[in-house]
Amino acid sequence: MSRQGTLSGEPLEQVAAGAVEHATRRGAKEAAASVRRSRAVSVEYRNGELEQLRDSQSSGLSIALFVDGRYSSNVTSDLRPSAVKEFIERSIELTRLLAEDPYRGLADPELYENRPTTDLESWDPSYDELDPEQRKKSAMETARAGRAAEGPIISATGSYTDQRGELARVHSNGFAGAHRATQFWLGAEVSVRDEGDRKPEDWHFAGSRLLSRLAEPEEVGREAARRARSRLGQKKLAGGEMTVIVDSRVAGLLGSVLLGAISGVALHQKRSFLLGGLEKRVGSPRLTLIDDPLMPGGFGSRHFDSDGMSSRKRTLFDGGVLREYLLDVYYARKMGMEPTGGGVANLVLPPGEKSVEQLAEDVGSGVYVTGVLGGNADGTTGDFSHGIVGFEITGGKIGDPVGEMNVTGSHANLWDRLVAVGNDPYPYSANRLPSLVFDKVAVSGT
Amino acid sequence: MSDPQYFETRFGVTRAAIRKVLAGALQRGGDFADLYFQHATGTSVVLEDGAVNQGSSFVDLGVGIRVVLGDQTGYAFTEDLSLEAMLEAASTASAIASGGGSRVVTDLRFKEPPGYYDTNCDWASTGVDEMRSLLAGLNEATHAKDPRVERVNATFASNQSRIMLVNSEGQVYHDNQPMTRLGLSVVMEDKNVRQSNGHNISGRAGMDFYSEQRLTGIVDEAVDRTRILFDARRPPQGELPVVLAAGSSGILLHEAMGHGMEADFNRKGVSIFSDMIDKPVAESFVSIVDDGTIPGLRGSINVDDEGCASQRTLLVEDGILRSYLHDRISARHFRVPPTGNGRRQSFRHIPLPRMRNTFMRPGPHTKDEIIESVSNGIYCVSFTNGQVNIGAGDYAFYVKNGWLIENGRLTAPLKDVNIIGNGPETLARITMAGDDLKMDEGGWTCGKDGQSVPVSLGMPTCLVSSINVGGSA
Structure with a gap:
């Protein structure tokens, strides 16, 4: 058996174009293929010892097929040319057995136009020259910094991971595009001994698209240890309605509920508390959310989306008013509206002036939430309930650690209570929200 | 074949x-x-x-x-x-x-x-x-x-x-x-x-x-x-007695103790259960099992993803903590036989100690007497998801449907509340367990270290005397 299954060396766009051509030759009216190839390396040290080394290259093909007014999407990792052909043929057969759907089809090629070409600062050309020993050293130093920090530390794990990914997308109606990105991460997890059997843990992960912008191992290990230490002596507060600061590390979770509620599928299927909310006030003037796909170094940055639509910066919520739904090509057609792009690349909420400490001074008393434990939200009604860990805010200061408490409410009115935002957008995610302050939140405690 | x-x-x-x-x-x-x-x-x-x-x-x-x-x-x-x-x-x-x-x-x-x-x-x-x-x-x-x-x-x-x-x-x-x-x-x-x-x-x-x-x-x-x-509405917030319905309430076991019993955490000494083997953790009528051999169940496996035979592993026997869930690495580390819990999402993933079908054996009480014993609490019927912090032992699960219990009777439907507690504390607070064990056929998927594996759950009706219930202020 030869090595014809791998993609190394072959231009991805050629493989994608070949798949599209085979699909249309075998009866698909239209087809869209994307081919990806990646390498991921990770090293983990724990308490001074090497614990894990992982290094793999991976590739795959996914193909959307439009056959006789019917639609399917299919994915395979078996890239031997004969296997790919057989896979496409079988997928076409599968598609023919489904019901027709008049709304399915590739995007109007007009939507492919004006594709941006700005440098996304997402690709580090030095990736392939990285030294295996340097990777180990980064993980080891991160673990060591966590272990060496002050406090009753039981265990400190340090990890270094990096990844390079390339993708090519080809549509039968004229779209061809490529995307590539690298990422580099340092992470530390630290456990400390508390009273009784409790061993609180916490983590810090810092990542970057370019190696030169990656944080120092020392800083990452120490920050994880500081966070773990800050959990010592956790208590529970009396419940009630109070003001809550949601740390930027957690704020993205809240933002993603809003995005879910303005997605085409939720709106069309009537599973959205924001149904009919377009051009209406759905939050306080602090609620501005921007999708910024061209942000340099952003974890979601891209020139085109999965429909092939050219990326553009757009304002989804503007001073509390819902301005734009997230409509992909399919749901836009179903709803008789113009497609706007179904996904968000980088989500930005314009930061305020104040640090969390300054916000706490303004708040006086309440809870500073630094993590959630479980919980969920009902997208149809907006109802949510989450377990929280964090700190008491008392006398304008961040005080003792608190946990084993819940916050409960509804997104349908939570955002009206957004009274302030911090100056600290979370840099390690495509959701770059700053810390958020909500008043009158129901907190359950003792 | x-x-x-x-x-x-x-x-x-x-x-x-x-x-x-x-x-x-x-x-x-x-x-x-x-x-x-x-x-x-x-x-x-x-x-x-x-x-x-x-x-x-x-x-x-x-x-x-x-x-x-x-x-x-x-x-x-x-x-x-x-x-x-x-x-x-x-x-x-x-x-x-x-x-x-x-x-x-x-x-x-x-x-x-x-x-x-x-x-x-x-x-x-x-x-x-x-x-x-x-x-x-x-x-x-x-x-x-x-x-x-x-x-x-x-x-x-x-x-x-x-x-x-x-x-x-x-x-x-x-x-x-x-x-x-x-x-x-x-x-x-x-x-x-x-x-x-x-x-x-x-x-x-x-x-x-x-x-x-x-x-x-x-x-x-x-x-x-x-x-x-x-x-349906939200219950009043606070610490309340919680009755868990037979079936998918096994999510409590999965989060409150199952993850903490996975031996990779214990090998590293970072689980709240790390030093508790052979110690009493619950009332004597409480026995908790992780079983990969139940025919046709979602979490069942013939053999684990390291080639170790699937088995029925007793985690808690008559209230005493008995065994961790092992993969090959942790079994060698603790010098015990593997328990067939080494599972992975796919060939792209390293095997880890994972649960299979986790349940509590039937107890001595009936469902009716359990509900009748509660004067002011909630009855939890359906669940969507849960989570745990292994070391602190704090865990949570989300109740989609439930009922308010007033004076021993189910009175008003409830919705959308998160419940949060501490694993060892909750185990010790299981004060009643019913004779009506039911295995759940829901499509449960367990996530750990970025890997998803199919699992199942089971539970008889149970009473936990006090847990923190999310609700209106």
Whole structure:
């Protein structure tokens, strides 16, 4: 058996174009293929010892097929040319057995136009020259910094991971595009001994698209240890309605509920508390959310989306008013509206002036939430309930650690209570929200 | 039958190639190496707006190569089963060790899977037309059940995973693992208010899983759980007695203690249960089991993903903590036999200690006497998800449907509350357990370290005397 299954060396766009051509030759009216190839390396040290080394290259093909007014999407990792052909043929057969759907089809090629070409600062050309020993050293130093920090530390794990990914997308109606990105991460997890059997843990992960912008191992290990230490002596507060600061590390979770509620599928299927909310006030003037796909170094940055639509910066919520739904090509057609792009690349909420400490001074008393434990939200009604860990805010200061408490409410009115935002957008995610302050939140405690 | 020759016949992976790759994996030394071959295929079809007009399929093929040295692991995978690509991955994985002296594996011994599910199952031969007509029937039945039904979405997904695990001791395990899942979700509208909810069922089974009784059941559950939301509210917040209904309430065990008993955490000394083996943790009527051998259940496995036999593992016996859940690394570390809990999401992932089907054995009380014993509390019926902090022991689960209990009676429907507690504290507060153990057939998926594996849960009706309940202020 030869090595014809791998993609190394072959231009991805050629493989994608070949798949599209085979699909249309075998009866698909239209087809869209994307081919990806990646390498991921990770090293983990724990308490001074090497614990894990992982290094793999991976590739795959996914193909959307439009056959006789019917639609399917299919994915395979078996890239031997004969296997790919057989896979496409079988997928076409599968598609023919489904019901027709008049709304399915590739995007109007007009939507492919004006594709941006700005440098996304997402690709580090030095990736392939990285030294295996340097990777180990980064993980080891991160673990060591966590272990060496002050406090009753039981265990400190340090990890270094990096990844390079390339993708090519080809549509039968004229779209061809490529995307590539690298990422580099340092992470530390630290456990400390508390009273009784409790061993609180916490983590810090810092990542970057370019190696030169990656944080120092020392800083990452120490920050994880500081966070773990800050959990010592956790208590529970009396419940009630109070003001809550949601740390930027957690704020993205809240933002993603809003995005879910303005997605085409939720709106069309009537599973959205924001149904009919377009051009209406759905939050306080602090609620501005921007999708910024061209942000340099952003974890979601891209020139085109999965429909092939050219990326553009757009304002989804503007001073509390819902301005734009997230409509992909399919749901836009179903709803008789113009497609706007179904996904968000980088989500930005314009930061305020104040640090969390300054916000706490303004708040006086309440809870500073630094993590959630479980919980969920009902997208149809907006109802949510989450377990929280964090700190008491008392006398304008961040005080003792608190946990084993819940916050409960509804997104349908939570955002009206957004009274302030911090100056600290979370840099390690495509959701770059700053810390958020909500008043009158129901907190359950003792 | 699971075919021992499957990877040779289909992909040309010969015994000679396997021996070479194992030798390559151990080229720099190491205690142990294994190769996990996987060929998984699946199809799913979706019903939306009355039509089954969306389908998808996948093929996942590859091998994961692992080299173990003490507590250390080197890992690489490849999706290309050519000898050259496998040798390259083996060499990459071997980098965890730095010695020399490759061992040669001469004799490969194939072992037949025991058969806790149908290893003859072949979803590829089940037609999409059969799935389509099943979904169309569900759609009709759902709309017929209540005129307020506004939207019906249903997904039928099935797959099978053919695996072959070869280790450096010459043992070869193979299996054909089927999986099917049917999900039904409903949006209802009444006086301009909308509510949505759903239900799903799953098993390691073929098409015969979908009996008339199960199909009627999923429609009844999805509609009933949705329409009751129109009248449901949040309970008052605070620390309350909580009664857990028989069945999927096993999520409490999964989060409150199951994860904390996974031995990787205990090997590292970071679990709240790390020093509790052979100590009392619950009332004497509490026995908790993790069992991979229950026929057809979603979390059942013939053999784990490291080639260790599946088994019934007693975690808590008559209130005493007895055993962790082990993979090979932790079993060696603690010098105990493996428990068959080494599982992985796919050939791309390192095996970890994971749960299978976790449940509590029946207790001495009845459901009625448990509910009657509570003067002011809540009764939890359905759940969506949960989470745990292993070291602090704090865990949470989300209650989608429930009831307020007032003076021993269920009085008002409840919705959407998170419950949060501390694992060891909660175990000690299980003050009553019913005689009505029920295993749940829901499509539960457990996540850990970025890996998802199918599991199941079971529970008799239970009373926890006090936990923190999210609610209105």
